[in-house]
Amino acid sequence: ETGVTQSPTHLIKTRGQQVTLRCSSQSGHNTVSWYQQALGQGPQFIFQYYREEENGRGNFPPRFSGLQFPNYSSELNVNALELDDSALYLCASSLRTGIQETQYFGPGTRLLVL
Amino acid sequence: GENVEQHPSTLSVQEGDSAVIKCTYSDSASNYFPWYKQELGKRPQLIIDIRSNVGEKKDQRIAVTLNKTAKHFSLHITETQPEDSAVYFCAATPISGGYNKLIFGAGTRLAVHP
Numbered sequence: 001e002t003g004v005t006q007s008p009t010h011l012i013k014t015r016g017q018q019v020t021l022r023c024s025s026q027s028g029h030n031t032v033s034w035y036q037q038a039l040g041q042g043p044q045f046i047f048q049y050y051r052e053e054e055n056g057r058g059n060f061p062p063r064f065s066g067l068q069f070p071n072y073s074s075e076l077n078v079n080a081l082e083l084d085d086s087a088l089y090l091c092a093s094s095l096r097t098g099i100q101e102t103q104y105f106g107p108g109t110r111l112l113v114l
Numbered sequence: 115g116e117n118v119e120q121h122p123s124t125l126s127v128q129e130g131d132s133a134v135i136k137c138t139y140s141d142s143a144s145n146y147f148p149w150y151k152q153e154l155g156k157r158p159q160l161i162i163d164i165r166s167n168v169g170e171k172k173d174q175r176i177a178v179t180l181n182k183t184a185k186h187f188s189l190h191i192t193e194t195q196p197e198d199s200a201v202y203f204c205a206a207t208p209i210s211g212g213y214n215k216l217i218f219g220a221g222t223r224l225a226v227h228p
Contacts, residue, residue, distance in 0.1 A: 004157075033215065042120075042203050042218030043158065056213035090157065092216075100146030100165065100207050100214055105157045 003027055004093050004106035012112045013081050021076040021109045025093030032074040033103060034066060037088040049074055050096055078111075086113045116141045116208050120219025128227055133191045135222045137204035140185070146207040147180060147187045148216070153200045161202075162189070194226045 003026035013019050025032050031050045035043035045058035049068035063079040072093070078085055088110050092103035117140040127133050139147075145166035150158035164171045164178045164187065171178050175194075180187045187206075191198055201223050205216040 031214075035216075040221075042118075042205075042220050043216070045215040045217070048213050048215060050213070056215055058215065094214070102148065102160060102163060103214075103216060104160065105150075107157045 004091065004104055006089075006091055006106040006109050008109060009107070010110045010112075012114065014114050015081055015083060017081050017113075018077065018079045019081060019111060021078075021089050021091075021111070023074045023076070023091035023093075023106055025072045025074070025091075026104055029093035029095045029104075030072050031094045031096045031101070032068055032072065033092045033094070034074070034076050035090045035092065036060075037090055037108070039087070043090055046076070081113045083113050086111060116206075116217050118204060118206050118217050118219040120204050120222060122222060123220065124223045124225070126225045126227065127194050129194060129196060131194055133189075133194055133198070133224055133226075135189045135202055135204065135224075137187050137189075137206075137219050138185055139187070139206040139217070141206065141208035141217075142182075142185060143209045144185075144206040144217075145209065146214070147178070148205050148207075149178060149189050150203045150205065150218075151200045152203065152221075158203060191224075194224075196226050196228055199224055199226045 005024045033048040034046040037043040048056040088108045094101040148163035152158045177190045204219045
């Protein structure tokens with residue numbers, strides 16, 4: 001098992017609400033990436049945080065936002081939830097070394113939007 | 115755009131047989147290719163990875179090959195066991211904007227029958 005943890009494990013929200021998901025990265029890692037995995041599909045890159053700043057973003061609207069804290073933990077915030085936001089949200093931590101780094105995933109938060 | 119195609123979507127083998135999963139990527143600048151195994155309800159776990167300066171890598175029963183010219187890479191599992199049953203995802207890391215994101219294939223559901 002990796003040292004990456006996420007909370008909560010499951011969450012049920014209604015359309016229009018807001019949600020905050022949390023991720024604690026593996027000890028020694030300084031980069032956190034967030035992915036959305038819809039049922040039966042591969043994970044889709046949302047964004048990445050390094051040194052508390054977003055430094056890369058996938059094809060997700062601005063209502064998906066995030067934060068990284070000085071201890072490298074991270075939050076994913078989603079506003080104005082839509083039914084299609086129902087998915088497994090995964091964070092992955094890595095150590096930026098200047099070359100392609102390995103990403104280690106947390107167990108995910110399963111979000112259901114009703 | 116950046117894309118990874120993965121085949122087959124499902125694969126059924128008898129215990130002891132070999133399994134091969136193939137992926138094709140679109141961004142020729144990609145230089146890191148990890149493979150993840152995801153069991154039902156669990157996090158994606160890295161099982162092997164390869165970088166673009168290497169053509170083949172092996173770890174016990176698992177091997178990965180890379181053909182940069184053809185933009186293909188493949189996962190080979192020999193002497194399959196029932197515990198190998200899971201969904202396998204290939205991924206590629208294109209170099210864009212100086213950050214690393216994983217572009218995943220759609221996954222291969224492998225079933226190993228005793």
